Amino acid sequence: MTRDQIRLAADWWQDVVPSTLARDAIAGLVIAALLVPQGMAYAMLAGLPPEMGLYASLLPPALYAVFGSSRYLAVGPVAVISLMVATATATLGQRHGIDPMVAAPALAFMSGLILLIMGLLRLGFLTHFLSRPVLLGFMTAAAILIGLSQLPHALGLSVDARAPLGQIQEVFGQLGAVSMLTAGLTVGTILLILLIGGPLARRLRQLWPHAGSIVGRMGALFAVTFGIGLAMFTGLSDHLSQIGEIPRGLPRPEWPALEIVWILELSGMAFLISLVGLMESVSIGRGLAARDNEDVQPNRELLGIGLSNLGAGLSGAYPVTGGLSRTVVAKDAGAVTPLAGLFAALAVSLVLLFATPLLAELPRAVLAGIILLAIVQLLDVHAVQETWRYNRGDAAVIGITFFGVLSLGVEVGLIVGIMVSIGLLLWRISQPHxxxxxxxxxxxxxxxxxxxxxxxxxxxxxxxxxxxxxxxxxxxxxxxxxxxxxxxxxxxxxxxxxxxxxxxxxxxxxxxxxxxxxxxxxxxxxxxxxxxxxxxxxxxxxxxxxxxxxxxxxxxxxxxxxxxxxxxxxxxxxxxxxx
Amino acid sequence: MTRDQIRLAADWWQDVVPSTLARDAIAGLVIAALLVPQGMAYAMLAGLPPEMGLYASLLPPALYAVFGSSRYLAVGPVAVISLMVATATATLGQRHGIDPMVAAPALAFMSGLILLIMGLLRLGFLTHFLSRPVLLGFMTAAAILIGLSQLPHALGLSVDARAPLGQIQEVFGQLGAVSMLTAGLTVGTILLILLIGGPLARRLRQLWPHAGSIVGRMGALFAVTFGIGLAMFTGLSDHLSQIGEIPRGLPRPEWPALEIVWILELSGMAFLISLVGLMESVSIGRGLAARDNEDVQPNRELLGIGLSNLGAGLSGAYPVTGGLSRTVVAKDAGAVTPLAGLFAALAVSLVLLFATPLLAELPRAVLAGIILLAIVQLLDVHAVQETWRYNRGDAAVIGITFFGVLSLGVEVGLIVGIMVSIGLLLWRISQPHxxxxxxxxxxxxxxxxxxxxxxxxxxxxxxxxxxxxxxxxxxxxxxxxxxxxxxxxxxxxxxxxxxxxxxxxxxxxxxxxxxxxxxxxxxxxxxxxxxxxxxxxxxxxxxxxxxxxxxxxxxxxxxxxxxxxxxxxxxxxxxxxxx
Known part of the structure; x- marks a missing residue:
């Protein structure tokens, strides 16, 4: 690590004074209010019990706060990585009968190691080979896969098929069995969040400009509170699929189980998770830092995200990276230093220590609603259109990655996309003007x-x-x-x-x-x-x-x-x- | 195919007149005099019976004469491709118990198909990705592997290990069992060819400039004649390993056996054989054409070499490409049109029809000597040194490919080399000035x-x-x-x-x-x-x-x-x- 980077790492400590401490504490609480519902929702998406999403919101953001290069990046579980974890652990479960709860921390640990090794060998430039068209195609396909994966929870069906097309068929075959109550709760969750984020936030902003924009982004918290209330104080809980018991207390630090037999099979996916995770956090961090004449540094980011994932692996969680919505909230809520991330972790641990019985009552449909809304931010139709107009070759790469991920799966599809984009580049080089x-x-x-x-x-x-x-x-x-x-x-x-x-x-x-x-x-x-x-x-x-x-x-x-x-x-x- | 290429294909017919016909007939005989010993030697190197090397000298050069783009390129068995065939068929034999005699024509047929498809899809540019450093590393390692593979024949040992290092060990372990007669015959063959190619040719050139240079390249023919004579007219044949019976007559056209189970395993090697074969014939053709203001065209060459290999697959032979020594001889012998290739094929068929009992007497040590001399042309120490001085990155690619081929085998080593060279290119692009x-x-x-x-x-x-x-x-x-x-x-x-x-x-x-x-x-x-x-x-x-x-x-x-x-x-x- 160069001197320059070390200076940056310790930089923000100098800014901490009582007033910033107070602002960071408030921002931390706000982040936690988003982390708790998102953590549980994404864990469900990853096919894991909800507490693992909460564990992923503890040590990782704390480690990132100390070692990362962006001041605001809120690290924790995110949708795309959760989908990748679901795919990887499902395959492993089928082949070797490994429980996803065992495989997921191993995946986080491997991903952390890969990122740290990439940092040591100065391989941050490898992320450059995940070109924009590949990412666009991948994110779009991931949004569809995530949406499909939530349909059973959203409609109250029990569908088992993992392949996206098989799942659609099964869902359509069971349309008669849709639980109207569950579906209504999903739709209600979506409407509630949209209402709070739209008209209500606008009205509030007129009264208190700052608080209004924060409250507007807290829809998920309100939806979770409403869902728990609905389950606890009405008789509807018998007709709803709930989260169920969550172990109280903090996760115990533990070495992840790593067996050579299946580690090798996971390594490809661990590498892709590392690349995609790094890309996401670098691009979020950059988008924010652009205004402040500071910058995230890929090699420094490797350390931050790498240690966060190592921490996730050692605390029974699953792979993490920077999440866009939480990061925006952190900034809006007035976070000044990475201490906000530490406060958020503290707040999540309080929830794990004292509020798990409440969370157990939460209907899964509420989480499905939260996820379905979250995938909208993965879709960037405008960017796809622009690429089509700008360069047909790049547009073809979007299409190939998109259909590759849908038909061949996340891992193979992404690799095919990367290969095709490199092939296209080589072809362009081979035909110079x-x-x-x-x-x-x-x-x-x-x-x-x-x-x-x-x-x-x-x-x-x-x-x-x-x-x-x-x-x-x-x-x-x-x-x-x-x-x-x-x-x-x-x-x-x-x-x-x-x-x-x-x-x-x-x-x-x-x-x-x-x-x-x-x-x-x-x-x-x-x-x-x-x-x-x-x-x-x-x-x-x-x-x-x-x-x-x-x-x-x-x-x-x-x-x-x-x-x-x-x-x-x-x-x-x-x-x-x-x- | 464009009009331009069709014009080129028929071009040479216009040049055929009685005087060129005579010159081509003589050149054809000279080529055949080299094709027969080389064909048998390379078939032995490929782990195949000698007649398959002769079959590979029949239909393939005839097809290339009609469809190829170089006037002089003499197509047939070559050393490097033979090594690749030996590797591929040995692996297949171990895994599926397929006889190399069955697998080799299949490999030629697949390689032919791959080349034709590449031609249809205009994928000739793919050969460009076999960069010079990769080829240098590959050829140098191939020379060593070929040399090692001939040691048992050259020394009269029976060694079975396929891995190069294992083979060295076994050879050293058996040094006591070396047949001095066999080793002497190998050395004698080498000395005879060197003598004819050096001092004798120089002397002859002074008398008859043209004939001298041709005779100088006919060392292999003299060695074979001498070897057959030695075996037939002395009592030494009991102490020498001979080629043994060769089926008399021409090969029957036959569909190669292709089974899905092992075809997929062969496809990677078939692709590499296609690439390497195409590269060799294009570079030989170009080297010759440079002086004549005509040129070989990669896409046209795909058709010529592709059909030659298809023909090899259909006539019980094995993969072929243009050979340097034969091509040079063809040109020196005064070949004017590709008819020379047709005459050569005719001469080889006469050998197959009438001379097989003679060839059966040939000691294997003579062929081993011919091969050991041939690998010298694969070594280009000067080019390796120049690359080292010019560009350390490219020199590293030579080294990686070299050690990759020696340690991981021909197929994996070559792929690793290609990957590393593409990776190096991408890295260079990613760090612009x-x-x-x-x-x-x-x-x-x-x-x-x-x-x-x-x-x-x-x-x-x-x-x-x-x-x-x-x-x-x-x-x-x-x-x-x-x-x-x-x-x-x-x-x-x-x-x-x-x-x-x-x-x-x-x-x-x-x-x-x-x-x-x-x-x-x-x-x-x-x-x-x-x-x-x-x-x-x-x-x-x-x-x-x-x-x-x-x-x-x-x-x-x-x-x-x-x-x-x-x-x-x-x-x-x-x-x-x-x-």
Whole structure:
């Protein structure tokens, strides 16, 4: 870790004074009010008992507060990761009969280790390979999978099929058995949260601007309170599926069970959970930090999220990362330092110590309603539309990832998406833009002959390649040059304009030498021009200039033009201009 | 297939006249004189009976003559592909008890299909991903593996272990049992071929320049003749391992056995064989064609090599590709048209019809000697050294592929090499070169502030990124810009110089928009300059210029400099020059 990062880590302690302490305490309570219902809901989504969602809201946010790089990021259970955990543990349960309650902490622990190792090896850049189209396709598909997974809870059905399509079929087959009470409670929960977040919040904001916006985001807390009240004080609890007993007290620290047999099977998913989790928290943190002239640092974030997950694994919880809604609430509630996260953890532990009997009464339909509302934030239709307009290739990656995740599952679908996006990138690199350039009359500028009226020298061809020369495209260059000279039999000199070439790897170097020999065999000379400093330094190492001889390396195109003008004195101007 | 390619395919027929027919007939005989010993030797290397190597020298070269794109490429069995076949069929034999004689034609058939499909889908560019360092590492390791595999035949031992290290151990364990006669014959074969290729050829060239160079390459034929003579006319045949009976006659056309169970396991290797085979024949063809102003075309080559392998699969042979030594001989022997390949196939069929009893007498040690000499051409120490000097990353890829193939086997090692080379490429792309530029005084040129004395505007920062903006590096740019402005608090405008940006993908576009918002939140303005035509066209599709406003898109850096000079009038010149 660099000195710079250590300075950042301890930074916020200096800001703590009594007044900020009070503000952070209030913000902490507000975060906890969201963490408790979300924690239970997402644990249900992950196929785990509700207390594991609460455990995930204890140690992880506390560890992040101390080691993370964003001041406001509220770490804990989130929807997408919960879905991934559900998928991973279900597969493992089928194959090895491992209880999800055993597998989930192991997954968190592995994910934490992976993140820490990535941090040590400076592999934070790996997240860059989760491109935006892949994330968009993945999030959209995840939203659908999450929605489907909640239908049984939302409608009061008992559906067992795990495959999304099978589940739809089963749900439709059982439509007659829908519990109207359960469905009504789900819809009621959704309406209540929307009401509090919309009209009520607007009205409140007019009275107390600050409190209004906080209360508006507390819909889930009100829904949970209402649901518990409904179950406790009416006779409806017999007709509703409730959460049931939650063990009172804090989780005991414990090594997660790790057996070689199934650890290897989990490792792929642990890696994907790490990547997706890191991406989410970095992008949330960045969105917030943009305004404050501070920034989250991926390698620092690896430490924060990594230790949070390690903590989750050691305290019987499941994988965590930064959650958008809670983070926004934390900021709105006036959090000043990461102490807010510590206060939130404290509040959740009080709930675990004293309020579990109350929570046990909560109908599952309320949690299903909370989840169904939460998935809306995973859908970004506008971004998908923009991508479609901007770049069809990237739009195709969205589609492939989307259908891949729906049809092949979360893990394989995501991997397919990543592979396809890397494949598309490599394909783009392998087909670089190549232009024949000439001199703009009266200047020293060289532009595309197809787009501009430029001067050229007879017998001399200036070719500009708009890409670094690397193994995927080295032969493309060679083929292009050879085709060009085949079409123009009067060419005697080729000038390779290297202004856009930032690297020439050893494959491309060999191809360049081969091309030079081919040209020499045909009595032609190849020159280079505008070779960048670092590229030239490398070419000198293998004595390329002397191999190129009599071909020369010109400092600028203008130099090449002047020098070659002497041998190819006829200079003609091309008049026609194309768009 | 395009019209252009069809024209090329029929091209050479026009050149056939009686005199070329005679030259091609002679060249065909010379090729066959090399094909027969090489075919049997490589079949032995592939773990197959010798007649399969001869079958691979019949239909495949004939099909390539008609459909291939190089005039001289002599298609047939080659060393590296034989090693790959040996590996694939050995694994399959262990797992499913499939006879290599059954699996090898299936492998050829699959490889042929894969090449044809690649041709139909225009996937010839896939070979570009077999970068030079990967090939160098692979070929070097293959040479060692081939050498080791021949030790038992060369020394007259019976060693069974397949793993290279195990084999070395066994060979050393049996050193006492080495047959001096066999070892002597191997060494004798090598010496004979070297003698004929060196001193004898030199002497002959002085007498008959043309014939001398051909005879010099016929060492293998003389060695085989000598070996057969030794076995037939001395009593030594009892002490030597001989090839044994070869079925007389031509192979019967037959569908290869293909069973779903093991086809899937072979498919990975079939794909790699296709890639490596295609690479070999394309590079050999190119090396020869360079002088003649004609060229092999990868997509056309897919058809030629694809049909050759399909033919190999249908005639009980095994995978083939172009062989370097035979191709050189064909050219030296005066081949004019691909008819030479047809004549060679004819000659091999005469051998199969009439000479098999003779060939049966051949001692295996002679073939081992031929193979041991052939692997020398796989070793390119000079290229490895040059790569080490030129680029350490590429040198590391050679090393990883080399040790990967030796320790993990041909298939996994090669895949690891390809993955690592792609990973290295992605890593390079993810860390683009970024320079702060200024105007060279008295010109309109903008160069790196660190390397040149340039003019800058106070409060304005010109940043040039030397790479396309794509998902692996989009965040790198964002981080660099934010770091720059954090260090220079007086900056009010950022000009992103886009002269080296050939593509902005949707991930990078989103990052660019996010960066723009971050800068606006800090009261700064981002401009672009020298955006290339196609990139600008794309940006217009999503109305980026209006999102950027008040930031502008300048046609040239000079335009940006002039326009911003009005607001940031103080212009200072930076004097110090660094290298």
């Amino acid at each position: 190549v232009a024949m350039v000439g001199r703009v009359p009266g200047s020293e500028h060289f532009r595309n002959r197809e787009r501009h009226a430029v001067e050229t020298l007879t017998g001399v061809c200036f070719i500009r390649v708009d890409e670094s020369l690397q193994f995927p495209n080295s032969r493309f260059l060679r083929d292009t040059v050879l085709e060009t000279i085949r079409d123009n039999s009067d060419i005697q000199s080729i000038v390779l304009v290297c202004s856009a070439i930032n690297d020439i790897d050893s494959t491309a170097l060999a191809t360049l030498e081969e091309l030079d020999l081919s040209l020499k065999a045909r009595g032609m000379v190849m020159h280079l021009s505008e070779v960048k400093g670092p590229v030239l330094d490398q070419l000198l190492k293998v004595d390329f200039p002397s191999k190129l001889s009599p071909g020369r390396i010109f400092f600028t195109n203008q130099d090449a033009f002047s020098a070659l003008q002497e041998n190819h004195s006829r200079c003609r101007s091309k008049k026609e201009i194309k768009s | 970024v320079a702060m530029v200024g105007r060279v005084p008295g010109s309109e040129h903008f160069r790196n502030r660190e390397r040149h004395a340039v003019e800058t505007l106070t409060g304005v920062c010109f940043i040039r990124v030397d790479e396309s903006l794509q998902f692996p590096n989009s965040r790198f740019l964002r981080d660099t810009v934010l770091e720059t402005i954090r260090d220079n608090s007086d900056i009010q405008s950022i000009v992103l110089v886009c002269s080296a940006i050939n593509d902005i993908d949707s991930t990078a576009l989103a990052t660019l928009e996010e960066l723009d918002l971050s800068l606006k939140a800090r009261g700064m303005v981002m401009h672009l300059s020298e955006v290339k035509g196609p990139v600008l066209d794309q940006l217009l599709k999503v109305d980026f210029p209006s999102k950027l406003s008040p930031g502008r898109i300048f046609f040239t850096n000079q335009d940006a400099f002039s326009a911003l000079q009005e607001n940031h009038s103080r212009c200072r010149s930076k004097k110090e020059i660094k290298s």
